[in-house]
Amino acid sequence: LLPPPLPPSRSSSLSAVGKKASYSIALLEGDGIGPEISAATVSVLETVATAAGFGLSFTPALIGGAAIDAVQDPYPPATHAACEAADSILLACIGGYKWDSNPRDMRPETGLLAMRSRLGLFANLRPAKVLPQLIEASTLKREVVEGVDIMVVRELTGDVYFGEPKGIDVIDGERVGYNNMIYKESEIKRIARVAGNVASKRTGKLCSVDKANVLDVSQLWKDVTTDIMEEEFPAVDLSHMYVDNAAMQLIRWPKQFDTIVTGNIFGDILSDEASMLVGSLGMLPSASIGEPGGPGVFEPCHGSAPDIAGENKANPLAMILSAAMMLKYDLGRDEEAKMIEDAVEAVLDGGFRTADIKSDGDGCELLGCKEMGDKVSEMITSMVKA
Ligand SMILES: NC(=O)C1=CN([C@@H]2O[C@H](COP(=O)(O)OP(=O)(O)OC[C@H]3O[C@@H](n4cnc5c(N)ncnc54)[C@H](O)[C@@H]3O)[C@@H](O)[C@H]2O)C=CC1
Numbered sequence: 001l002l003p004p005p006l007p008p009s010r011s012s013s014l015s016a017v018g019k020k021a022s023y024s025i026a027l028l029e030g031d032g033i034g035p036e037i038s039a040a041t042v043s044v045l046e047t048v049a050t051a052a053g054f055g056l057s058f059t060p061a062l063i064g065g066a067a068i069d070a071v072q073d074p075y076p077p078a079t080h081a082a083c084e085a086a087d088s089i090l091l092a093c094i095g096g097y098k099w100d101s102n103p104r105d106m107r108p109e110t111g112l113l114a115m116r117s118r119l120g121l122f123a124n125l126r127p128a129k130v131l132p133q134l135i136e137a138s139t140l141k142r143e144v145v146e147g148v149d150i151m152v153v154r155e156l157t158g159d160v161y162f163g164e165p166k167g168i169d170v171i172d173g174e175r176v177g178y179n180n181m182i183y184k185e186s187e188i189k190r191i192a193r194v195a196g197n198v199a200s201k202r203t204g205k206l207c208s209v210d211k212a213n214v215l216d217v218s219q220l221w222k223d224v225t226t227d228i229m230e231e232e233f234p235a236v237d238l239s240h241m242y243v244d245n246a247a248m249q250l251i252r253w254p255k256q257f258d259t260i261v262t263g264n265i266f267g268d269i270l271s272d273e274a275s276m277l278v279g280s281l282g283m284l285p286s287a288s289i290g291e292p293g294g295p296g297v298f299e300p301c302h303g304s305a306p307d308i309a310g311e312n313k314a315n316p317l318a319m320i321l322s323a324a325m326m327l328k329y330d331l332g333r334d335e336e337a338k339m340i341e342d343a344v345e346a347v348l349d350g351g352f353r354t355a356d357i358k359s360d361g362d363g364c365e366l367l368g369c370k371e372m373g374d375k376v377s378e379m380i381t382s383m384v385k386a
């Protein structure tokens, strides 16, 4: 399930000094289904740590709506300090109806953006790999999705999500809303290098997605990406696609893609779209990384799913698989990451499904969020004993 190794990062520095006997994890449960999927994920991680004989300590910290309610700040200083002090950061999801009409600085999403920016997590890797067990869970035809294995490399700290100026002003007697889609050359170069490394370790095929036919910022994106690939990754087979076409091609024939590199907003949208190839947004993990040395944030691609929050219906596998990415990329624990991946596949092989990945007449057993976490833990324990 996991993507190939990342470019030099925290994991490579850790492997140089050897594995640690115990790790501290900042745990950001956030909002909505966050506490439910976090509980399931923590219990899986504790099972893995016990089986492998290393220690894990979790430091809970507030983010998003929960932090607004508690301390009137969606990314409080204490949370930033806990993140910086940790070996790695596990995040569930933020957001909810309750905070939707708050002023922008008091919205959960502002906290998430602040965390990504302040921790310098400019690269978000979102693997969308179709598992054979879940082909029927996709709304697309078997022949379209079977064998799909895509890695979206999304720029995470720039673009229209961060650009200035922004706001809603009254101009000539009416309200005008505006944001600025902006990228510096240096920001494009560093994400292009991550994508070049990732693509090189996969099939060598990289598609850069932009809107250069209309947007100047996209023309710069295209030019800089082309230069970086020509100069530093000559073996990478680079193509370019406009984002509207990419959205269509992802559904028409997704197997044409291997690695996709794109800006923050296009990557946000295209990765949610790619989740439907896999079967559910509840299956898509992600890794947010920055320069070597700092902790990454490992988080599902989905949001807080307020429509099912508190009902024990959420699929915890996206967060559990994000925890596997954390073990591999931040903690240098490849074997233990694989334990989780294998256990997830074995549970799916065993015919267990949460509601989002269950199809009519599939003969599978419907599980709640907690029960799915328990099944993965049980599977790890029985695989270790075998
Ligand atoms: N990284 C994050 O924390 C993100 C937060 N959000 C926030 O989440 C809130 C809800 O946003 P939506 O647009 O509804 O997106 P969403 O991703 O929360 O939900 C979209 C749909 O997918 C379903 N879904 C999502 N995760 C699931 C899971 N693990 N298991 C089963 N079903 C799942 C939901 O029930 C819903 O029907 C908003 O406040 C939004 O800003 C949205 C995206 C990312």
Ligand SMILES: CC(C)CC(=O)C(=O)O
Residues within 6 Å of the ligand: 109, 112, 113, 268, 301, 302
């Ligand atoms: C909630 C937004 C800040 C971001 C988002 O949708 C995402 O990162 O997937």
Ligand SMILES: [Mg+2]
Residues within 6 Å of the ligand: 268, 269, 272, 301
């Ligand atoms: Mg999103």
